[in-house]
Amino acid sequence: MRTKIKKHIEKIHQQTENIEPFNPSNVAKRLAEIREYDLGLFFSSLSKLKDQHLGEVLLELPSEAFICALGRVPPHKIAAAAESIESDEATDLIQLIKNINEGLSDKVLSLIEWEDRSDIVELSKYNDDQAGAYMEHEFLSAQMSDTVATVKESVRRFRREESATPIIKLFIIDKEGKLLGSVHFSDLFLFDNDVTIEEVIASLGYRPPLSIRPVSPVNEVVQLFEEYDLNIIAVVDSSGKLIGRIVYDDIYDMIRHIEMDQAYALAGVREESEEGNLRSAAKQRLIWLLVNLGTVLIASFVISLFDETIASYVVLAALLPVVAALGGNAGMQALTVTIRKLALGEIEYANTAKTLKREVGIVMINGVAVAAVASSVVYVWFGDPMLSAIMAMAILSTLVIAGAAGTLIPLGLNKLGIDPAVASSVFLTTTTDILGFFIFLFMADTFL
Amino acid sequence: MRTKIKKHIEKIHQQTENIEPFNPSNVAKRLAEIREYDLGLFFSSLSKLKDQHLGEVLLELPSEAFICALGRVPPHKIAAAAESIESDEATDLIQLIKNINEGLSDKVLSLIEWEDRSDIVELSKYNDDQAGAYMEHEFLSAQMSDTVATVKESVRRFRREESATPIIKLFIIDKEGKLLGSVHFSDLFLFDNDVTIEEVIASLGYRPPLSIRPVSPVNEVVQLFEEYDLNIIAVVDSSGKLIGRIVYDDIYDMIRHIEMDQAYALAGVREESEEGNLRSAAKQRLIWLLVNLGTVLIASFVISLFDETIASYVVLAALLPVVAALGGNAGMQALTVTIRKLALGEIEYANTAKTLKREVGIVMINGVAVAAVASSVVYVWFGDPMLSAIMAMAILSTLVIAGAAGTLIPLGLNKLGIDPAVASSVFLTTTTDILGFFIFLFMADTFL
Numbered sequence: 001m002r003t004k005i006k007k008h009i010e011k012i013h014q015q016t017e018n019i020e021p022f023n024p025s026n027v028a029k030r031l032a033e034i035r036e037y038d039l040g041l042f043f044s045s046l047s048k049l050k051d052q053h054l055g056e057v058l059l060e061l062p063s064e065a066f067i068c069a070l071g072r073v074p075p076h077k078i079a080a081a082a083e084s085i086e087s088d089e090a091t092d093l094i095q096l097i098k099n100i101n102e103g104l105s106d107k108v109l110s111l112i113e114w115e116d117r118s119d120i121v122e123l124s125k126y127n128d129d130q131a132g133a134y135m136e137h138e139f140l141s142a143q144m145s146d147t148v149a150t151v152k153e154s155v156r157r158f159r160r161e162e163s164a165t166p167i168i169k170l171f172i173i174d175k176e177g178k179l180l181g182s183v184h185f186s187d188l189f190l191f192d193n194d195v196t197i198e199e200v201i202a203s204l205g206y207r208p209p210l211s212i213r214p215v216s217p218v219n220e221v222v223q224l225f226e227e228y229d230l231n232i233i234a235v236v237d238s239s240g241k242l243i244g245r246i247v248y249d250d251i252y253d254m255i256r257h258i259e260m261d262q263a264y265a266l267a268g269v270r271e272e273s274e275e276g277n278l279r280s281a282a283k284q285r286l287i288w289l290l291v292n293l294g295t296v297l298i299a300s301f302v303i304s305l306f307d308e309t310i311a312s313y314v315v316l317a318a319l320l321p322v323v324a325a326l327g328g329n330a331g332m333q334a335l336t337v338t339i340r341k342l343a344l345g346e347i348e349y350a351n352t353a354k355t356l357k358r359e360v361g362i363v364m365i366n367g368v369a370v371a372a373v374a375s376s377v378v379y380v381w382f383g384d385p386m387l388s389a390i391m392a393m394a395i396l397s398t399l400v401i402a403g404a405a406g407t408l409i410p411l412g413l414n415k416l417g418i419d420p421a422v423a424s425s426v427f428l429t430t431t432t433d434i435l436g437f438f439i440f441l442f443m444a445d446t447f448l
Numbered sequence: 449m450r451t452k453i454k455k456h457i458e459k460i461h462q463q464t465e466n467i468e469p470f471n472p473s474n475v476a477k478r479l480a481e482i483r484e485y486d487l488g489l490f491f492s493s494l495s496k497l498k499d500q501h502l503g504e505v506l507l508e509l510p511s512e513a514f515i516c517a518l519g520r521v522p523p524h525k526i527a528a529a530a531e532s533i534e535s536d537e538a539t540d541l542i543q544l545i546k547n548i549n550e551g552l553s554d555k556v557l558s559l560i561e562w563e564d565r566s567d568i569v570e571l572s573k574y575n576d577d578q579a580g581a582y583m584e585h586e587f588l589s590a591q592m593s594d595t596v597a598t599v600k601e602s603v604r605r606f607r608r609e610e611s612a613t614p615i616i617k618l619f620i621i622d623k624e625g626k627l628l629g630s631v632h633f634s635d636l637f638l639f640d641n642d643v644t645i646e647e648v649i650a651s652l653g654y655r656p657p658l659s660i661r662p663v664s665p666v667n668e669v670v671q672l673f674e675e676y677d678l679n680i681i682a683v684v685d686s687s688g689k690l691i692g693r694i695v696y697d698d699i700y701d702m703i704r705h706i707e708m709d710q711a712y713a714l715a716g717v718r719e720e721s722e723e724g725n726l727r728s729a730a731k732q733r734l735i736w737l738l739v740n741l742g743t744v745l746i747a748s749f750v751i752s753l754f755d756e757t758i759a760s761y762v763v764l765a766a767l768l769p770v771v772a773a774l775g776g777n778a779g780m781q782a783l784t785v786t787i788r789k790l791a792l793g794e795i796e797y798a799n800t801a802k803t804l805k806r807e808v809g810i811v812m813i814n815g816v817a818v819a820a821v822a823s824s825v826v827y828v829w830f831g832d833p834m835l836s837a838i839m840a841m842a843i844l845s846t847l848v849i850a851g852a853a854g855t856l857i858p859l860g861l862n863k864l865g866i867d868p869a870v871a872s873s874v875f876l877t878t879t880t881d882i883l884g885f886f887i888f889l890f891m892a893d894t895f896l
Binding site: 018019020021023024025026062140152155156159166167168184185186188189190205207208210222225226227228229230231247248249251252255256259260262263264266267268269274278279281282285286288289290292293296297299300301303304307308310311314315316317318319320321322324325326329330332333335336337340344345346351358361362365366369370373374377429433437 | 466467468469471472473474510588600603604614615616632633634635636637638653655656658670673674675676677678679695696697699700703704707708710711712714715716717722726727729730733734736737738740741744745747748749751752755756758759762763764765766767768769770772773774777778780781783784785788792793794799806809810813814817818821822825877881885
């Protein structure tokens with residue numbers, strides 16, 4: 001253990017001394033492990049970090065180590081750390097502190113210099129699904145009449161004041177601060193000091209700028225970045241005034257956030273609740289379990305209608321889960337593919353019919369194959385050709401229903417403006433269970 | 449319809465004439481709709497696109513429209529389009545053509561000028577899970593002894609030859625082409641023409657460069673970009689020679705690719721098969737259904753062991769799906785959260801025990817709640833207090849097993865080096881079904 005801790009200390013040192021690139025999440029993980037071994041060493045390592053590194057590491061610490069760090073790092077040091085990171089990160093940091101200790105977050109906020117503080121207050125207004133939550137107020141801009149020499153001066157100033165923020169692009173604004181366009185530095189680099197921005201733009205060819213609003217939904221922002229292969233976009237207010245920017249690393253986070261929401265929604269889990277304590281996670285998940293209990297009780301009721309048939313042929317009870325499981329699985333395959341195609345915008349215009357045709361085609365092929373295997377097993381097991389035939393028919397029809405439902409349910413919910421990931425799977429299993437049990441038992445009741 | 453098509457033509461015109469920014473996927477969608485209405489108009493609109501736009505649009509066309517376009521656009525025009533887009537995109541384009549018509553892709557490849565052709569041949573060697581598949585061979589580099597004026601000349605040449613490729617950063621190499629470092633243009637911009645790159649680096653402070661190999665797994669590349677907030681990284685060969693670069697928009701694709709693989713794996717679907725024809729998708733999905741058939745037949749066998757009990761209490765048959773459904777759902781919640789934490793690297797070091805404790809805690813709380821509701825319903829429905837008590841016990845124990853299995857299965861598979869998303873859910877439902885049915889029926893057999 002001691003050698004492992006020594007190695008952590010050494011690795012952190014290499015990163016803070018710029019011998020290796022600084023990796024906040026890596027340092028945070030090493031610090032978390034140091035804390036479990038030696039609390040004093042954890043605090044002394046934290047206190048040695050310079051402001052910017054401290055801010056970035058605090059954001060990456062696991063929750064227990066973070067709470068522990070808050071108890072010891074003085075508020076003025078946290079405030080300095082928040083000032084030296086980008087405004088969207090500083091906002092996240094204050095929010096994390098607020099979740100744990102509202103008094104402390106107010107205290108830290110009051111120690112942050114006025115300009116950064118008002119940025120944080122402004123950014124806190126937006127929720128996780130809005131572009132504003134990912135926006136940085138730090139950006140570099142110039143007016144048409146400015147010369148290249150003036151821009152160089154601005155770059156030098158920006159580098160002094162915001163050493164942690166990559167510049168990426170120069171935004172061009174008018175006297176009222178309204179966005180007119182943007183220039184890459186690899187282009188600007190080619191012009192002499194006395195050339196004006198207006199002349200630069202004229203020589204490069206004017207391109208209309210893309211921009212978004214801070215209230216734009218995250219989905220739309222990601223779509224713009226992906227469709228235009230952007231690495232930066234301007235954020236403007238309702239009057240067209242440039243107020244911030246969103247850059248590539250925010251897009252990495254947004255895509256992860258969107259994908260995670262979708263994966264969780266399919267299982268009836270929510271990210272925000274999972275990040276909270278055990279009780280909040282349990283509460284959110286319980287709702288889903290109770291909804292599922294409700295729907296499966298309807299399926300039970302359907303089974304109970306055939307109690308006399310089951311009493312005479314008890315094997316039916318053993319085979320019911322087979323019909324339900326296969327219907328559920330085939331339906332989930334169609335559902336997953338359809339939800340994914342919807343999310344990537346691949347189902348548009350007149351091709352919903354095509355999607356349905358394909359999905360039903362797949363379950364027809366697979367239905368025949370699975371029904372053949374399952375009914376053979378049933379025949380070998382129970383030696384009853386009629387039971388075997390009923391099993392085959394029930395599986396085939398349940399799978400076709402499952403494929404159609406797995407496609408139509410998300411498409412329908414999407415048309416109604418409901419996120420298909422959230423509600424589709426309940427509707428799907430309800431449909432396949434109820435219809436699957438009914439078809440199987442009805443046929444057994446009629447033919448056995 | 450006619451006015452809609454007119455609007456499409458107009459919108460495409462605005463984008464190709466640079467009145468609006470060019471959006472390949474948007475143009476591709478409009479063209480696909482034009483094709484369904486007027487095939488001639490589709491071809492004439494395609495032929496009006498300049499090479500670079502044509503290349504980008506071909507990559508975004510839905511498969512039917514793409515196949516149709518290949519039949520009419522002359523090979524030399526496709527070759528010109530491939531030459532004018534980035535080498536990784538050109539490789540994708542040739543690959544897409546090859547999937548449809550190998551003769552045509554060979555023909556197009558032979559018409560591409562030597563340098564671009566050898567890039568494409570080189571990039572085709574890597575598969576979708578390797579960094580090489582996303583690498584571009586186009587990049588800008590300079591040596592330590594070069595002056596800023598020389599770099600300006602290189603930028604002008606690069607702009608003429610590769611107008612579609614953003615420059616982003618200047619790579620610095622030695623005489624053998626080995627990577628030494630990199631500079632942002634917003635920094636380089638501040639230096640005079642006669643300053644050498646060596647002096648620039650000395651004045652900015654040397655930073656060790658990050659790089660990857662073309663065979664690096666996509667997961668690791670994405671991790672680097674996310675941890676260091678990168679927008680570009682150098683790709684080097686085994687001797688450290690700079691051979692290409694990967695940029696932010698490739699990362700957007702990679703994250704989507706990784707997330708899609710995971711969502712699909714959970715449902716027993718595979719991206720490559722889904723992109724193929726109906727038969728390839730059906731075949732891949734069938735394997736999953738047969739595996740599930742096998743496991744659920746084991747559960748059926750467990751039920752059949754208790755046939756006498758079920759014959760005496762037919763209500764048990766109606767209640768079996770309730771136990772299975774609740775166990776499956778609670779297990780999938782734990783499983784989804786655990787897989788996600790594993791993917792994001794949040795479960796490391798000594799905290800697997802913590803994760804298990806939390807997940808089992810959640811199912812204990814929810815198990816009591818769901819068991820209370822379910823057993824009340826059973827009591828009201830059947831009026832049998834013992835049956836109601838058995839139901840409660842069975843649900844509670846099945847949920848606890850489901851929570852533990854939903855956590856331990858992905859952790860175990862991950863430890864064995866197996867992707868937990870691919871296999872976890874089969875193991876989970878097998879466990880919850882078999883144990884759930886057994887506990888329920890065993891208790892019924894004993895106490896009823």
